[in-house]
Amino acid sequence: MSLSDITRMTIELDIDNIAAAVSSQIERGADAQDILKALTDGMNEVGRLYEAHEYFLAELVLAGETMKEAFEVLKPHLSSAEASQKNQVIAATVRGDNHDIGKNILITMLISGGFDVIDLGMDCPKEKIVETVKESGAKVVALSCLLTMTINEISEVDRALREASLRDEVKLIVGGAPLSMDLAKKLGADDFGADAIDGVRRIRALLEG
């Protein structure tokens, strides 16, 4: 069993055996960062397969679940220094909306892409988002929104960040069924992610830009 097997198992969505494989690598003295890279390489390929319509939502979600199994074993071996060096992203579903599939897939893809994610859950009030931006210093807030009747919450978050004089410090990206780039901009967001894969790509660009 090698690190390339970890990558292969991630791609093949081998959820039943990934934890044992990661454990075996740790026991054999492999560096936690190298294992993380092997998992990330696997997730990148899953993302490619999804965009090529070879994998679908269920496979993307199962890949996320496979990553979770691997992380359970790997996380204690990743030093906190490594974690704090990562780019922080706050993810939440807007107030009034109890849907989290898109948000959760994004979070898994972000973690496997080397980001540190603060998950504020569903039905999240703007005040909690502002408070978390203040406390964490995160540079990106990613908002998910499925319901047409909750899209105006995006403007509310934008306004609350402005009122707290934080808007220049943080980028706001949104995603969800009723949204498009035009509407996202109209509602005060900086960017729109068409899906989780696109979202990760754009968050990376926002942080680099």
Added chain:
Amino acid sequence: MDAPTRVLMALNHEEPDRVPAFESAFTNNTIMKSYGIEPGAGIKDGYESIKRLPGKDRLANMAFSNQKWLAKSLVDGYELLRRVKIDIGLSYVTHTYRKGIEGGYIDEFGRIMNVDYYEDGTLILGYRGGYFKSFEDYEKWKQPSPHEKRRLAAFLAGKQVQEQMNNEILSVPAIGGMMEPAWEPFGIEIFSRILAKPKQAKKIFDDRGNLALELVKILGENGAELVLIWDDYGFKNGLFMSPRNFKTYVLPWLKRICDAAHKRNCKILLHSDGDLTMIFDDIVNCGIDAIHPIEPTTANPDYDIFSLAEKYGDRLTFVGNISPVLLATGEISEIREYSKKLIREIAPGGGYFFSSGHSIVPSVTLDRWEAVMDVREKYGSYPINVPS
């Protein structure tokens, strides 16, 4: 012309007196009040009156089997539809209450539902998550049976109200399909694990397919002209699972359902959100008669009601599809132009129901709704003549 005749003529690709209108749900107290109906009756009153009672589950389950109570709960909603000249009212044959929990209930499929209220007081039933944590949980659950008294009671209640309203509304029974009632009781994360175990996945899809098939037989034999199958095969960016999985687990059931319906002189209207491009041909080949709504806000610009109607319009009735986002935030002129385009391009020759791209949700404003109504009033009569 009465609503049943209008709807059936359109489904048979003939031109009735005017384009039939449909909404899969009309949950908007503001609009309801403006048409003189005081919200609060129906499901809301029923839910509020029992939620704190001891023995509420038993009471609710009794109520859902009582045709008289069910008919009463439909009257206000159907009356609103009648006043806004929507031709179809739904009766809910599945998805019923099983067990009350804080802030909502668990339905008979095992979906946890939130009961919430919008700022204008509109009751909103929203999916919160799945009750089952594993396949074993699913197996322990008493599965919904097609032969429960509540099924026929719901259908007959709808027909009773239709009769009371002199056929100004066609009551159509709505039942769960195969995909949504399969994954939602688990949530997508657990369901994705189950999907990787073909025997477990097959069991669940077969349970759902069998329920839907038996219900269609029962409803058809009791005179249903049209049955709505509630499902969602996809979402904004594509399908929930691979086309291969749809062909293995879902579409064979859909074909059997359509065949069983047609044998009983009944038609099938499929509701599915999402971009269905990759399996659209297969869905049509199963024999569905109508499809709603061709989601107008998918990420795929080629998933378009006008080009689909051009390709399949001779054998499929299209129901849709003014974007709910447009109805909540768009310019009135844009709403009018899109509505006119739908009627102008799809309605000639029948085979079209005018509708939103999902439902009338609480964020749809009165002025935008009235713009839709106005276009339907001015241009919705046959022969169609809508200026460009």
